[in-house]
Amino acid sequence: MSVLVYTENWDGVFKKLSFELVSYAAKVAEMMETSVTAVSIGDVADDELAKLGNYGAAKVVKVDGNTTLDNQVYTGIIAQLAEAEGAKVVVISHNNTGKALAPRLSVKLKAAVGAGLIALPSSTEPFTVSKKVFSGKAFANVVLKTDVKILTLAQNSFEVIEVGGTATVEASTATAGEAKTTVKDVQKQTGKILLNDAEIVVSGGRGLKSGDNWGIIEELAEVLGAATACSRPVSDEGWRPHEEHTGQTGKIIAPNLYFAAGISGAIQHMAGISSSKCIVAINNDADAPVFESSDYGIVGDALKVLPALTEAIKEAKNK
Amino acid sequence: MKIVVCLGNVPDTTTKVKFGDGTAFDKTGVQWIINPWDELALTRAMELKEDAGNPVSSVTVVTVGGKDAEPTMRKALAIGADDAIRVDTDARDAYAVAGQLAEAIKDKGFDIILTGIESSDYNGSMVGGMLAEMLDVPSVSAVSGLTISGSDVEITRDIDGGKEQVSVATPLVATVQKGIAKEARIAAMRGIMMARKKPLAVVPAAEVETLTDFVSFELPAPKPPCKMVDADNVAELVDLLQNEAKVL
Numbered sequence: 001m002s003v004l005v006y007t008e009n010w011d012g013v014f015k016k017l018s019f020e021l022v023s024y025a026a027k028v029a030e031m032m033e034t035s036v037t038a039v040s041i042g043d044v045a046d047d048e049l050a051k052l053g054n055y056g057a058a059k060v061v062k063v064d065g066n067t068t069l070d071n072q073v074y075t076g077i078i079a080q081l082a083e084a085e086g087a088k089v090v091v092i093s094h095n096n097t098g099k100a101l102a103p104r105l106s107v108k109l110k111a112a113v114g115a116g117l118i119a120l121p122s123s124t125e126p127f128t129v130s131k132k133v134f135s136g137k138a139f140a141n142v143v144l145k146t147d148v149k150i151l152t153l154a155q156n157s158f159e160v161i162e163v164g165g166t167a168t169v170e171a172s173t174a175t176a177g178e179a180k181t182t183v184k185d186v187q188k189q190t191g192k193i194l195l196n197d198a199e200i201v202v203s204g205g206r207g208l209k210s211g212d213n214w215g216i217i218e219e220l221a222e223v224l225g226a227a228t229a230c231s232r233p234v235s236d237e238g239w240r241p242h243e244e245h246t247g248q249t250g251k252i253i254a255p256n257l258y259f260a261a262g263i264s265g266a267i268q269h270m271a272g273i274s275s276s277k278c279i280v281a282i283n284n285d286a287d288a289p290v291f292e293s294s295d296y297g298i299v300g301d302a303l304k305v306l307p308a309l310t311e312a313i314k315e316a317k318n319k
Numbered sequence: 320m321k322i323v324v325c326l327g328n329v330p331d332t333t334t335k336v337k338f339g340d341g342t343a344f345d346k347t348g349v350q351w352i353i354n355p356w357d358e359l360a361l362t363r364a365m366e367l368k369e370d371a372g373n374p375v376s377s378v379t380v381v382t383v384g385g386k387d388a389e390p391t392m393r394k395a396l397a398i399g400a401d402d403a404i405r406v407d408t409d410a411r412d413a414y415a416v417a418g419q420l421a422e423a424i425k426d427k428g429f430d431i432i433l434t435g436i437e438s439s440d441y442n443g444s445m446v447g448g449m450l451a452e453m454l455d456v457p458s459v460s461a462v463s464g465l466t467i468s469g470s471d472v473e474i475t476r477d478i479d480g481g482k483e484q485v486s487v488a489t490p491l492v493a494t495v496q497k498g499i500a501k502e503a504r505i506a507a508m509r510g511i512m513m514a515r516k517k518p519l520a521v522v523p524a525a526e527v528e529t530l531t532d533f534v535s536f537e538l539p540a541p542k543p544p545c546k547m548v549d550a551d552n553v554a555e556l557v558d559l560l561q562n563e564a565k566v567l
Binding site: 008010017069070071072075094095096097099100101102103104106107108110111112113114115116128130131132133134135136137138139140141142143144145146180181182183184185186187188189194196197200224235236242243245248249250256257267268271277278280281291292293294295296297298299300301304305308309312313315316 | 330332333334335336338344355356413414417436439440441442443444445446447448449451452453457458459460461463473476477478479480481482483484485486487488494497498501502529530531532533534535536537538539542543545546547548549550553554556557558559560561564566567
């Protein structure tokens with residue numbers, strides 16, 4: 001018996017997301033009085049793999065090669081390792097990869113999924129998780145009825161806990177047939193902080209009046225080391241690419257700090273960002289709904305307030 | 320090539336949700352819509368069919384739900400789907416829904432199976448991938464672009480920090496997200512008239528189990544009031560973020 005955690009890598013490197021997952025798996029394992037085995041697929045160096053021990057993995061099983069994400073191949077490999085380890089719980093991220101793998105694995109292992117979790121299970125007998133439903137308007141308590149369970153963890157919702165342990169690294173030759181997905185081309189964002197990874201996000205809405213005004217969003221983001229985002233009308237108008245749209249039908253994010261500038265705060269927008277730890281709203285309409293769900297607010301024109309805020313932050317940082 | 324789009328019937332996104340005694344969603348007075356991502360999937364399916372360069376012969380829509388899901392299916396037919404299938408049972412959990420969908424579509428020769436990446440009610444993001452595994456066909460998730468090239472499908476999928484162009488042979492399941500179509504299509508009057516005469520098959524539910532039980536629901540704790548700062552004093556905001564919220 002063990003808790004298995006699938007740790008994705010990015011060109012052979014783990015990031016905070018991976019450590020959040022292992023930390024979460026370690027806490028679940030503690031509740032079940034067992035240990036954590038991490039699974040890594042793709043080419044990752046042993047010293048990188050061993051880092052997972054610091055967050056609570058007792059063992060890391062690596063499967064080299066398979067650098068193309070083929071959902072059937074990855075599912076097959078993870079399922080074999082879960083069975084070999086006698087895993088009772090499999091932890092996966094609720095990111096794009098996890099959303100692709102967890103459901104296939106659920107069917108293969110006949111394992112119930114607790115999807116998009118932001119906290120530990122509330123009990124293991126019966127195995128009960130709380131999950132957001134209706135796009136964050138409510139929470140549901142869900143009992144996972146199967147012997148094996150899959151938990152997908154929302155990014156930025158669980159703290160990284162260093163325990164100072166070491167993990168043994170084992171190689172596995174598990175295979176699962178030919179990949180049916182052929183990658184033709186890859187475009188990577190470079191030099192930009194990814195929206196899902198960002199601790200701070202600066203987001204603009206229609207109140208910015210034009211895509212040409214985005215410089216003031218980018219300047220504030222620059223001094224904060226933040227990612228930039230936008231509301232749906234902004235991406236629909238083509239002022240910004242759809243990848244930057246945060247909200248119910250766009251990206252769901254949970255940064256420490258979210259600036260909503262010139263965003264009215266429609267319920268659909270707030271659904272995507274309500275898990276942010278702190279929300280700051282800047283809007284010229286004092287009655288805008290965004291203020292109801294924010295921690296701090298400024299009534300004013302975003303085009304004037306944002307540059308002033310950028311300067312104030314620069315000043316505070318120089319102190 | 321035959322396309323099927325799996326549709327969820329969900330409460331309008333502006334609905335104020337209520338749970339009666341806390342054990343089930345209160346449907347009283349709720350307006351129902353096509354799940355927003357599924358609506359984008361349907362829009363893309365129609366675009367593919369209308370492009371004469373593609374060998375798409377039909378677009379079918381399928382849902383799992385009671386009779387109250389039929390207005391949503393008629394709406395999909397009005398948008399342009401050729402025919403509809405409703406599996407006559409309540410959607411109880413992702414596994415059960417995927418199981419019903421798999422039974423309903425498995426022998427019908429569909430080449431491209433589209434689902435939205437998520438439903439706006441239970442937010443699991445599980446049905447598409449489960450369906451693919453049950454049908455034993457490839458799946459691609461987070462799809463923001465899809466074109467047909469011979470018997471293959473060329474897909475743009477979002478990965479953490481970028482995009483990938485991938486090619487997959489049919490049949491396959493693509494779970495689609497924002498970007499797959501520019502804007503969801505709205506039914507025109509002519510479409511609404513034609514939809515009345517299009518076939519909507521009601522099929523009995525298969526024997527499918529659930530893996531989860533939704534035992535209770537809670538509303539989130541109300542947020543404390545927003546602390547307002549004067550627009551001429553942004554330094555105060557910076558101070559609050561540094562020393563009170565401790566997020567800077």
